[in-house]
Amino acid sequence: MPGTLYLIPNTLGPTEAAPHALSHILPEQVQDIASKLEYFVAENAKTARAFLKLVAIDHPLARPLQEIQIAELNVNTPPQALAALLAPLLEGRDAGLVSEAGVPAVADPGADLVRLAHQHGVPVRPLVGPSSLLLAVMASGLNGQSFAFNGYLPTDAGQRTKRIQQLEQRSRSEKQTQLLIETPYRNGAMLEALITSCQPGTLVCVATDLSLTTETVRTQTAAKWKAQLASGQAPDFHKKPTVFLFLAQS
Incomplete structure (x- = not known):
């Protein structure tokens, strides 16, 4: 047995x-x-x-x-x-x-x-316990009926941009939330890639340190993220476990 x-x-x-x-x-x-x-x-x-x-x-x-x-x-x-x-x-x-x-x-x-x-x-x-992916979906306000986890994206900038645009098209056509993760010290580069590659109206969520006392979750359009970063207001997520989510708008 x-x-x-x-x-x-x-x-x-x-x-x-x-x-x-x-x-x-x-x-x-x-x-x-x-x-x-x-x-x-x-x-x-x-x-x-x-x-x-x-x-x-x-x-x-x-x-x-x-x-x-x-x-x-x-x-x-x-x-x-x-x-x-x-x-x-x-x-x-x-x-x-x-x-x-x-x-x-x-x-x-x-x-x-x-x-x-x-x-x-x-x-x-x-057994029951915390999943950063599900917690991020719950807190994002994005589509929780249909979502896909895509793991890590290519580190090459060109390939990464192409992949984000492919996922954004899928998100738009299927109304599906896309989830990504990144090595924590590259969180800044990932957010930059998302807001640069996605359409201005695409909703982007950054969920950091989920379930911890330092937890932060923020969802806003790619355009608003771009303006926020341009003003020097980057999220406090350097070297912190973060889940990235986005949902393209029709």
């Missing part, structure tokens, strides 16, 4: 190590399940240990942290290594899949392990 693969959400950024620090982010049941697991697959072992330390404040871990097995699965993990990551589950052990931030397997290499689990009949159980 295989074990269960629990998809355990992480915080979306630094969280103070204090009693009930996770209470506004993760349900008690999620923390309780995480505290009982002895095997984790994580995008980053150091980040996973920091997360488990927060869990342990209110939910003592099943084993001392140094005895809990944490295997890494990230963009550098070769496909042939997935079988070894799944092996403990096939032997009957439960496991937790933890992302660097937010929910695992969404914009996250953990999706490959989830797919392999399904192929081998391993039960997969997603």
